Amino acid sequence: MYRFEYYRPTSVAEAVALLREKGEGGKILAGGTDLIPQMKERGRHPKYIVSLSLVKELRGISFDNGDGLKIGAGTLMAQVAEHPLINERFNVLAQGAELIGSLQTMNLATVGGNVCNAAPSADAVPAFIVMDSEVGIVGPGGSRTMPMWQVFEGPGRTALKPDEILTEVRVPTPTQNSAGVYIRHCPRKELDIAIAGVGVYLGLDSNNTISHARVCLASVAPVPLRATKTEEYLVGKQPSEAVYEQAGQIASGEARPITDMRGSAEFRHVLVKVLAIRCLRQAVDAIGVRTTR
Amino acid sequence: MAKQSFKLKVNGSEYEVYTEPNRPLLDVVREDLGLTGSKEGCGTGDCGACTMLLDGAPVTTCLVLVGEAENRDITTVEGIAKNGVLHPVQAAFVEFGALQCGFCIPGMIVSSVALLDRNPHPTEAEIRYGIAGNLCRCTGYTKIVEAIQAASSRM
Ligand SMILES: Cc1cc2nc3c(=O)[nH]c(=O)nc-3n(C[C@H](O)[C@H](O)[C@H](O)COP(=O)(O)OP(=O)(O)OC[C@H]3O[C@@H](n4cnc5c(N)ncnc54)[C@H](O)[C@@H]3O)c2cc1C
Ligand code: FES
Ligand code: FES
Numbered sequence: 001m002y003r004f005e006y007y008r009p010t011s012v013a014e015a016v017a018l019l020r021e022k023g024e025g026g027k028i029l030a031g032g033t034d035l036i037p038q039m040k041e042r043g044r045h046p047k048y049i050v051s052l053s054l055v056k057e058l059r060g061i062s063f064d065n066g067d068g069l070k071i072g073a074g075t076l077m078a079q080v081a082e083h084p085l086i087n088e089r090f091n092v093l094a095q096g097a098e099l100i101g102s103l104q105t106m107n108l109a110t111v112g113g114n115v116c117n118a119a120p121s122a123d124a125v126p127a128f129i130v131m132d133s134e135v136g137i138v139g140p141g142g143s144r145t146m147p148m149w150q151v152f153e154g155p156g157r158t159a160l161k162p163d164e165i166l167t168e169v170r171v172p173t174p175t176q177n178s179a180g181v182y183i184r185h186c187p188r189k190e191l192d193i194a195i196a197g198v199g200v201y202l203g204l205d206s207n208n209t210i211s212h213a214r215v216c217l218a219s220v221a222p223v224p225l226r227a228t229k230t231e232e233y234l235v236g237k238q239p240s241e242a243v244y245e246q247a248g249q250i251a252s253g254e255a256r257p258i259t260d261m262r263g264s265a266e267f268r269h270v271l272v273k274v275l276a277i278r279c280l281r282q283a284v285d286a287i288g289v290r291t292t293r
Numbered sequence: 294m295a296k297q298s299f300k301l302k303v304n305g306s307e308y309e310v311y312t313e314p315n316r317p318l319l320d321v322v323r324e325d326l327g328l329t330g331s332k333e334g335c336g337t338g339d340c341g342a343c344t345m346l347l348d349g350a351p352v353t354t355c356l357v358l359v360g361e362a363e364n365r366d367i368t369t370v371e372g373i374a375k376n377g378v379l380h381p382v383q384a385a386f387v388e389f390g391a392l393q394c395g396f397c398i399p400g401m402i403v404s405s406v407a408l409l410d411r412n413p414h415p416t417e418a419e420i421r422y423g424i425a426g427n428l429c430r431c432t433g434y435t436k437i438v439e440a441i442q443a444a445s446s447r448m
């Protein structure tokens with residue numbers, strides 16, 4: 001690896017001040033599972049590194065029924081995947097976190113790193129987006145909040161300025177009779193990058209009509225993509241195989257995939273449809289309602 | 294970039310190294326501390342040959358800058374046997390012939406020990422998941438899984 005200056009601030013404020021003072025060409029380091037391979041193999045050579053390893057305030061998970069779930073940006077994927085309350089009430093987040101590489105990867109990789117690396121294939125991101133998550137951002141001018149789906153501007157590009165730090169992800173408490181599901185398709189079961197992924201969150205009202213729907217597509221656009229036409233279609237429908245089929249078709253149309261070494265655009269369109277149908281079926285199953293044939 | 298001083302706690306011993314901060318923990322442990330059990334296979338987090346425990350959790354140390362591991366408990370394969378007695382996992386690997394070239398084994402042992410620490414009686418599926426981040430080109434994994442099962446039944 002090329003040489004760089006190495007700083008370990010102990011607070012968010014100190015980290016932001018450093019980024020501001022040192023100026024361009026720096027990089028924030030969290031778990032390093034994206035950044036270090038990029039520095040070793042993909043020609044990324046930051047002048048300086050601001051490590052978050054000593055910034056304790058960025059780590060931890062808390063929950064309050066009113067405020068919802070808060071996950072510090074420095075929290076490890078392993079902690080999200082194992083957290084009892086997340087598994088019980090925010091299960092889709094555990095599903096996403098559990099997919100991040102091997103156990104060794106999950107013990108390094110952070111939530112903030114998965115978001116800020118801004119890969120269209122980031123597996124924790126669709127889960128957060130379908131749960132309507134917001135992110136907290138702190139910079140020299142203070143703090144701001146934005147819906148997670150608006151963070152992404154392109155592969156590797158986010159709305160954060162170079163001297164801003166993502167501090168936490170906030171997830172509202174899901175309503176009764178709701179469930180989220182994330183499914184990705186990979187050639188291998190472990191340690192691979194998705195060819196396509198679909199995340200779904202559904203809420204049903206007392207008549208078992210879909211009252212909330214959120215759909216996010218992974219690896220089929222330059223950014224994790226909210227499938228808003230699919231969401232609009234689903235709201236007001238009764239869950240049925242015919243509805244899943246039609247929703248899958250619409251989602252497939254919303255995808256904007258490219259052809260690369262992992263799969264063709266054509267294949268990805270088909271995958272989106274298949275995965276969306278499976279997600280919808282599983283979400284309705286998880287709520288405990290029977291799908292009409 | 295100036296060299297910096299880093300305090301490392303490896304297998305219960307404290308070390309101070311004076312080095313460039315751009316070096317991975319794996320390289321410092323092998324080259325500066327002379328603990329060459331841990332191996333570098335890929336250098337990019339995929340193979341698990343460099344696995345060490347950081348505060349008890351397995352991590353790929355080719356991705357960990359030396360400074361990130363400062364003041365944390367680091368365990369390498371050299372720290373698994375106690376007082377010259379092999380850990381039950383190590384003894385079972387020998388007994389079952391769960392190794393061929395041996396390159397993956399230090400990481401494999403460390404991951405297996407971490408698995409049994411957390412889950413003393415894993416199912417076969419749990420064992421396979423526990424070592425999914427450790428690639429082996431030689432054994433086909435069957436003997437490794439059998440050895441871990443045997444170790445689990447003896448602990
Ligand atoms: C073997 C292996 C397998 C993997 N498998 C998967 C997989 O299946 N699915 C998947 O989605 N990913 C996978 N990854 C990628 C990676 O592990 C995840 O994206 C991880 O969540 C990145 O987190 P990190 O803490 O390691 O980030 P880092 O590498 O430390 O940082 C990533 C980027 O985010 C920036 N950043 C980090 N934290 C902040 C912050 N708080 N504020 C602002 N910017 C920040 C950094 O500057 C950098 O640009 C894999 C990686 C490896 C090595
Ligand atoms: S050498 Fe670290 S994972 Fe391969
Ligand atoms: S024994 Fe040769 S790689 Fe595992």
